[in-house]
Amino acid sequence: MISLWTAIWIVPTLVCNRIQFDPDFPPEVPVSETKHLPGQTDRPSESAGAVRLTSLVKRFGDHVVVNDVSMDVAAGEVVAIIGPSGAGKSTLLRCINLLERPDSGIVDVAGIQFDAATPVSGKDLARLRRHVGMVFQSFNLFPHLTVLRNVALPQERVLGISRTEAEEKAIRLLDRVGLKDKAKQYPGRCSGGQQQRIAIARALALGPQIMLFDEPTSALDPELGLEVLAVMRELAAEGMTMAVVTHEMHFARDVSDHLVVMADGAILEEGDPDRIFTDPEQPRTRQFLRAVLDR
Amino acid sequence: MNEILLTILAGVPITLLLTAGALVVGVLGGIPLVAARQSRAAILRLPARATIELLRGIPPIVWLFIIFFGLGTYVRLDAMSAAAIGLGLISCAYLAEIYRGGLAAIAKGQWEASAALGMPRTATLTRVIGPQVGRVCIPAAASYAIGLLKDTSVAFTIGVTEILYWANDQSRETSDAFWPFVLAAVVYIVMTIPCAWAARALDASLRKRVAR
Amino acid sequence: MIGDWIPSLLGGLGVSLKLTALSLGLGLPLGLLLALGAASTRRGLRAVVIGLVELGRGTPALVMLQIVYFGLPAGGLTFSAFISAGISLALTTGAYTSEIIRGGLQAVPQGELEASSALGINHRDTLRFIVIPQGLRVALPALLGFSITIFQATSLVYSIAVPELLGKAYSIGSETFQYLSVLFLAGLMYAAITIPGSWLSGRVEHRLSRHV
Numbered sequence: 001m002i003s004l005w006t007a008i009w010i011v012p013t014l015v016c017n018r019i020q021f022d023p024d025f026p027p028e029v030p031v032s033e034t035k036h037l038p039g040q041t042d043r044p045s046e047s048a049g050a051v052r053l054t055s056l057v058k059r060f061g062d063h064v065v066v067n068d069v070s071m072d073v074a075a076g077e078v079v080a081i082i083g084p085s086g087a088g089k090s091t092l093l094r095c096i097n098l099l100e101r102p103d104s105g106i107v108d109v110a111g112i113q114f115d116a117a118t119p120v121s122g123k124d125l126a127r128l129r130r131h132v133g134m135v136f137q138s139f140n141l142f143p144h145l146t147v148l149r150n151v152a153l154p155q156e157r158v159l160g161i162s163r164t165e166a167e168e169k170a171i172r173l174l175d176r177v178g179l180k181d182k183a184k185q186y187p188g189r190c191s192g193g194q195q196q197r198i199a200i201a202r203a204l205a206l207g208p209q210i211m212l213f214d215e216p217t218s219a220l221d222p223e224l225g226l227e228v229l230a231v232m233r234e235l236a237a238e239g240m241t242m243a244v245v246t247h248e249m250h251f252a253r254d255v256s257d258h259l260v261v262m263a264d265g266a267i268l269e270e271g272d273p274d275r276i277f278t279d280p281e282q283p284r285t286r287q288f289l290r291a292v293l294d295r
Numbered sequence: 296m297n298e299i300l301l302t303i304l305a306g307v308p309i310t311l312l313l314t315a316g317a318l319v320v321g322v323l324g325g326i327p328l329v330a331a332r333q334s335r336a337a338i339l340r341l342p343a344r345a346t347i348e349l350l351r352g353i354p355p356i357v358w359l360f361i362i363f364f365g366l367g368t369y370v371r372l373d374a375m376s377a378a379a380i381g382l383g384l385i386s387c388a389y390l391a392e393i394y395r396g397g398l399a400a401i402a403k404g405q406w407e408a409s410a411a412l413g414m415p416r417t418a419t420l421t422r423v424i425g426p427q428v429g430r431v432c433i434p435a436a437a438s439y440a441i442g443l444l445k446d447t448s449v450a451f452t453i454g455v456t457e458i459l460y461w462a463n464d465q466s467r468e469t470s471d472a473f474w475p476f477v478l479a480a481v482v483y484i485v486m487t488i489p490c491a492w493a494a495r496a497l498d499a500s501l502r503k504r505v506a507r
Numbered sequence: 508m509i510g511d512w513i514p515s516l517l518g519g520l521g522v523s524l525k526l527t528a529l530s531l532g533l534g535l536p537l538g539l540l541l542a543l544g545a546a547s548t549r550r551g552l553r554a555v556v557i558g559l560v561e562l563g564r565g566t567p568a569l570v571m572l573q574i575v576y577f578g579l580p581a582g583g584l585t586f587s588a589f590i591s592a593g594i595s596l597a598l599t600t601g602a603y604t605s606e607i608i609r610g611g612l613q614a615v616p617q618g619e620l621e622a623s624s625a626l627g628i629n630h631r632d633t634l635r636f637i638v639i640p641q642g643l644r645v646a647l648p649a650l651l652g653f654s655i656t657i658f659q660a661t662s663l664v665y666s667i668a669v670p671e672l673l674g675k676a677y678s679i680g681s682e683t684f685q686y687l688s689v690l691f692l693a694g695l696m697y698a699a700i701t702i703p704g705s706w707l708s709g710r711v712e713h714r715l716s717r718h719v
Contacts, residue, residue: 140622142622449663
């Protein structure tokens with residue numbers, strides 16, 4: 001049965017490699033070299049691991065979700081993005097790896113620059129995605145693959161390394177997030193906290209320079225969130241560049257180097273987390289913090 | 296070409312009549328069949344189940360042959376009646392299964408609520424469950440009807456003068472092996488596509504009215 | 508008497524089963540191709556594919572059979588009746604299964620596509636490793652159900668003189684005039700495949716729904 005299915009999918013996938021299944025899937029636009037600012041190179045240089053967003057605007061229909069936002073993440077820095085729901089935090093984060101295409105503005109990641117006005121080539125997009133790992137609120141593990149295959153498959157397909165090598169690395173990473181013994185299980189058999197740790201291992205396996213976390217603990221019970229946060233703390237301590245959209249105020253305060261408070265698609269204020277938590281400049285920040293900390 | 300098309304169109308009323316006849320038999324006959332199938336008495340349930348399985352398990356053309364050539368040896372039957380009986384019986388089985396799916400889709404709470412209100416079983420069935428089942432079954436029944444319209448083409452094999460019969464007739468007459476059949480296909484498609492749209496629209500409007 | 512028929516009928520059943528295998532072997536890859544085309548982001552391609560699928564689904568299998576069997580030789584392509592029958596049923600299979608498979612592919616959650624995209628896995632690999640395996644698994648029960656339908660549909664090729672089960676039964680009937688017995692026996696042979704088949708597809712559906 002399995003080989004029949006194999007035969008059935010190989011033929012069309014070979015023929016149809018240009019066919020995209022999902023309309024929202026980023027299309028492979030014909031290659032057009034992105035422009036670089038003078039003095040900038042593709043090579044991960046001293047700016048490696050850095051993100052610079054300049055004047056980003058993202059609309060959904062008439063609704064402006066991100067309104068002229070500029071933000072930097074320095075190499076090795078942990079930036080936490082907080083704010084009321086609907087503030088555009090997740091959309092902003094998703095602009096960093098171009099899961100959302102900004103309507104205008106410039107995304108500069110690890111020395112690769114993307115201008116909203118210029119179509120992005122598939123090659124550039126692939127390069128960007130390799131530099132940037134992402135962890136989702138809903139984990140998005142592949143349910144038909146074992147935990148081990150979830151972590152190994154992207155390595156094989158994206159980095160082109162052998163299955164043995166990919167699986168060895170997968171085991172090491174699963175061990176690191178404390179889930180080596182789950183390798184042969186299917187994700188459906190794992191708790192939410194375990195699934196999220198697997199998702200982190202899956203992203204790390206590609207050796208990203210930057211990790212994006214989109215409300216990684218929001219779908220989890222508090223005690224399961226803790227195990228995920230522990231892994232994230234460890235990552236931060238190792239010097240990973242991270243941008244984290246979160247509702248975990250303790251995490252934002254203790255772990256982040258830089259705090260960004262957003263509301264209504266714009267940055268309300270940003271700076272040192274301790275300073276903002278103890279003495280926010282903006283009345284709206286104070287109001288928001290009081291509301292979430294009182295809970 | 297025009298003449299071919301006109302001749303083929305002469306089969307349309309027969310095709311529609313056969314479809315409608317079989318459907319009416321099925322819609323009505325499916326009710327006692329599903330009642331027996333869901334009965335608590337094994338003496339009703341098991342034969343009903345076997346009947347449904349056999350009617351669905353044997354291909355339509357084989358049923359038509361069994362009735363027309365098989366029973367036809369003992370009883371005088373014209374091709375049209377044989378086809379209507381055969382397709383009608385098959386429809387009973389398919390609709391019984393559609394009704395069963397509909398019954399399963401009705402929340403148990405509806406039975407419980409009716410019982411708690413002291414409604415008798417018959418009234419519960421005819422006033423509460425029945426109408427809801429009918430509504431739930433419409434999309435499946437509509438797509439069955441569309442399939443049935445196409446399945447009536449098998450009646451050609453026992454000589455019913457429906458669309459395909461005339462296509463075949465024209466193909467012999469004009470010794471053109473291709474176009475008469477293509478035209479027949481077009482006629483079927485033209486008949487089924489509006490049916491499919493109508494079914495979808497009906498389903499959508501009912502769904503809107505019974506928002507759940 | 509019946510004992511004398513059995514070998515011949517079993518031979519016919521073998522032909523029916525081989526024809527089913529040929530139809531599915533050609534038709535399922537075609538269905539997957541059409542499903543991918545119907546889900547393409549290229550409007551032109553999508554429109555053409557959806558149009559073809561609608562044509563294929565709107566044409567009764569028996570009409571498709573006549574078109575392929577009589578029509579292709581007119582276009583200079585001549586195949587044996589068996590191969591023509593296989594091609595024709597494969598076209599029908601492709602059209603129907605493409606809709607089933609498309610439904611399965613669309614059941615793969617958006618979040619997984621995003622995750623795959625964020626990991627930098629390209630479209631082809633995403634289709635091959637993420638979307639198609641899961642989509643086919645979701646579609647499997649319906650595909651099994653359709654396989655049973657297409658096995659039943661092989662009885663239609665009696666009309667182009669392929670010596671399958673119904674053809675054998677009919678010719679025995681015309682020799683012995685025992686139409687009813689031999690046709691009913693053939694019917695039971697069809698049922699002996701289809702009834703366990705639909706039971707199996709129900710089991711598969713049940714198992715898959717339990718695991719997901």
